[in-house]
Amino acid sequence: MLSNKTNTSRGATMDELEFRRRLYSDPNSKDNELLNAIEADPSRKKFAKELKSLDDKIDSVLRVDVPEDLADRLILRQSLDSHSQRQRKSRWHLAVAASVAFIVGISVSYMAITPSHSSIADYSLAHYHHEAGNFAHSGDSKYTLTSFNKSVAGLDVSFTDKLGKLVSVDECFFDGMNSVHLVFEGLYDNVTVFIIPKNEHLAQSEQFADQSVKGISRQYSKGGVIIMGDVKEPLEQWQQKIDETIEWSI
Incomplete structure (x- = not known):
């Protein structure tokens, strides 16, 4: 088993791009190497704290009541959208069966964007x-x-x-x-x-x-x-x- 001193050394030398990629992937990660990298560098600790706060705010926004007719409305909206937008949305509808919350947080937010773009x-x-x-x-x-x-x-x-x-x-x-x-x-x-x-x-x-x-x-x-x-x-x-x-x- 590696000592705490060894783990800290590994965290301190973690490549900055790898550190940010892993932290963006999961701001609440309990991975020892990532935690050691955060503790070993004050600037990384500040960045992790800022990202964790942002993640918490996003999480609170996503916690909304789901309308009973949401599925029907999403299907109708998809059928009316332009071809280019249907191509983008098709990737998201793979997640419908897995998570209604995901649809609310991502698909509904995406609908606020102009449905089709030519430039x-x-x-x-x-x-x-x-x-x-x-x-x-x-x-x-x-x-x-x-x-x-x-x-x-x-x-x-x-x-x-x-x-x-x-x-x-x-x-x-x-x-x-x-x-x-x-x-x-x-x-x-x-x-x-x-x-x-x-x-x-x-x-x-x-x-x-x-x-x-x-x-x-x-x-x-x-x-x-x-x-x-x-x-x-x-x-x-x-x-x-x-x-x-x-x-x-x-």
């Missing part, structure tokens, strides 16, 4: 606002470039340098396409970066904005990058950094 701008803004409250606001620069590139390798893309203080990296479905969702610490709020496959069904928008958020989109030979943040955020600097460091596999 990069419309979908990006909807996706951004839908997930804006799910992330902490403090990033970290201690992750390794190797582990970061492994996380985005599914789109045949890599980077030659770090882009900034990383808050989150994960796969996502961008209008039904397998994509990567990156979140970084910005000057005014989090900066979101979507890396998406090359596509023809969404109209391109090089620049777009609403009252609180702005975004820029850049198309490359094998895919696209969308950068979004607060209206005061200097997104052009992020775009320049990405242009200088991004590499697409042949």
Whole structure:
């Protein structure tokens, strides 16, 4: 059996990207290695506490009464939605039999988003606002470039340098396409970066904005990058950094 001293050492040397990925997966995890990593670093302890608080708030929001006719309403709503949205929702309906609470927390919230989108701008803004409250606001620069590139390798893309203080990296479905969702610490709020496959069904928008958020989109030979943040955020600097460091596999 390993001593407490040995466990602490393992936690202290855990890769930052692995630490955040495991903590985002389960903020209430009792895994000894993860707990040791939290205790060994004050900044990690603060981040874990912040994420646990956010998880508790989300949990309290999801605890709502389920209307008796919810299933019928969901089925009706699905039949009326556009083809693109039905593709996205089809993945969620696999969970209907497993958890009514899951449907209430995810599907009902998703219905608040515009049901169909024809442009990069419309979908990006909807996706951004839908997930804006799910992330902490403090990033970290201690992750390794190797582990970061492994996380985005599914789109045949890599980077030659770090882009900034990383808050989150994960796969996502961008209008039904397998994509990567990156979140970084910005000057005014989090900066979101979507890396998406090359596509023809969404109209391109090089620049777009609403009252609180702005975004820029850049198309490359094998895919696209969308950068979004607060209206005061200097997104052009992020775009320049990405242009200088991004590499697409042949």
